[in-house]
Amino acid sequence: MTTHELDLLENAIDSLAEALAKFEAGDDGEPKAFKFAVLHMAHFVELVFKHHIASKHPLLIYKEPFAAKVDRNKTITLWDAINFINNEAADTVSPALKKDLEWLKRLRNDIEHHKFRMDVPEVRATIGRLFRSVLEFLENHTDIELESLIPESTMETFQVLSDEYEFKLRTALQEAEAFEAAHPVEHHDPDARPARLDCENCGNPTLVQNDQSSTGYRCLFCENENGDNIPTACDICGVESTQGELDAWELDEGGYEYRCYYCSGRYHLDKDD
Numbered sequence: 001m002t003t004h005e006l007d008l009l010e011n012a013i014d015s016l017a018e019a020l021a022k023f024e025a026g027d028d029g030e031p032k033a034f035k036f037a038v039l040h041m042a043h044f045v046e047l048v049f050k051h052h053i054a055s056k057h058p059l060l061i062y063k064e065p066f067a068a069k070v071d072r073n074k075t076i077t078l079w080d081a082i083n084f085i086n087n088e089a090a091d092t093v094s095p096a097l098k099k100d101l102e103w104l105k106r107l108r109n110d111i112e113h114h115k116f117r118m119d120v121p122e123v124r125a126t127i128g129r130l131f132r133s134v135l136e137f138l139e140n141h142t143d144i145e146l147e148s149l150i151p152e153s154t155m156e157t158f159q160v161l162s163d164e165y166e167f168k169l170r171t172a173l174q175e176a177e178a179f180e181a182a183h184p185v186e187h188h189d190p191d192a193r194p195a196r197l198d199c200e201n202c203g204n205p206t207l208v209q210n211d212q213s214s215t216g217y218r219c220l221f222c223e224n225e226n227g228d229n230i231p232t233a234c235d236i237c238g239v240e241s242t243q244g245e246l247d248a249w250e251l252d253e254g255g256y257e258y259r260c261y262y263c264s265g266r267y268h269l270d271k272d273d
């Protein structure tokens with residue numbers, strides 16, 4: 001590698017490390033940090049694509065490599081790099097990734113011109129998707145192994161951002177925490193139902209109250225709506241219990257009815273034994 005290539009890669013890694021640190025600060029409750037995560041991520045993407053072009057030939061980093069005298073102040077843009085890559089083989093940078101790159105460019109522009117309106121969930125989701133697409137590109141088309149190059153302190157964030165499952169899980173946990181904080185249990189009401197429960201399907205504390213659900217709860221991670229721990233009232237006498245404690249009676253007209261120990265007749269059966 002030439003010096004220029006090394007500089008590009010080193011600077012790209014520095015920007016990525018900054019982006020990861022700012023993303024983490026954002027997730028730790030400092031929403032403004034996402035603004036800087038966007039700026040650093042945009043810089044990382046630009047540099048890493050330029051590095052990829054420079055690795056083909058060092059002169060390709062300049063706008064006019066065929067000029068009589070190369071102007072070394074004029075270098076290619078991210079879009080020049082992407083066009084080059086797609087001219088080599090169509091859709092190497094997919095239309096979907098290009099769309100996310102356009103989004104990143106617009107957002108960076110808005111931030112730089114102080115027109116930025118933060119939509120945190122959108123920013124988080126798009127940064128995650130874009131980062132995973134760029135990673136996939138680097139894995140398939142370059143020898144760069146980002147994981148071995150980034151600082152140890154950013155490794156956890158790297159894992160969350162690079163793995164769709166981990167990313168989804170962290171997002172669901174955040175939403176569940178926020179939901180619980182916004183819906184405190186009324187302690188003077190003995191029948192008050194908790195805002196959040198453990199989901200028996202995926203094992204995460206992400207089962208929260210949901211009006212659309214027939215059980216009154218839905219998991220933010222796996223969308224499960226059932227569980228022995230879900231508060232449920234007996235359909236006959238109305239006593240508060242849980243799904244697991246009640247008997248589910250199949251109705252003639254379809255569906256189920258939940259009955260408590262007494263209303264199901266179990267009490268009388270046990271007594272007669």
Ligand SMILES: [Zn+2]
Binds near residue numbers: 200207219222
């Ligand atoms: Zn779940």
Ligand SMILES: [Zn+2]
Binds near residue numbers: 237239260261
């Ligand atoms: Zn009952």
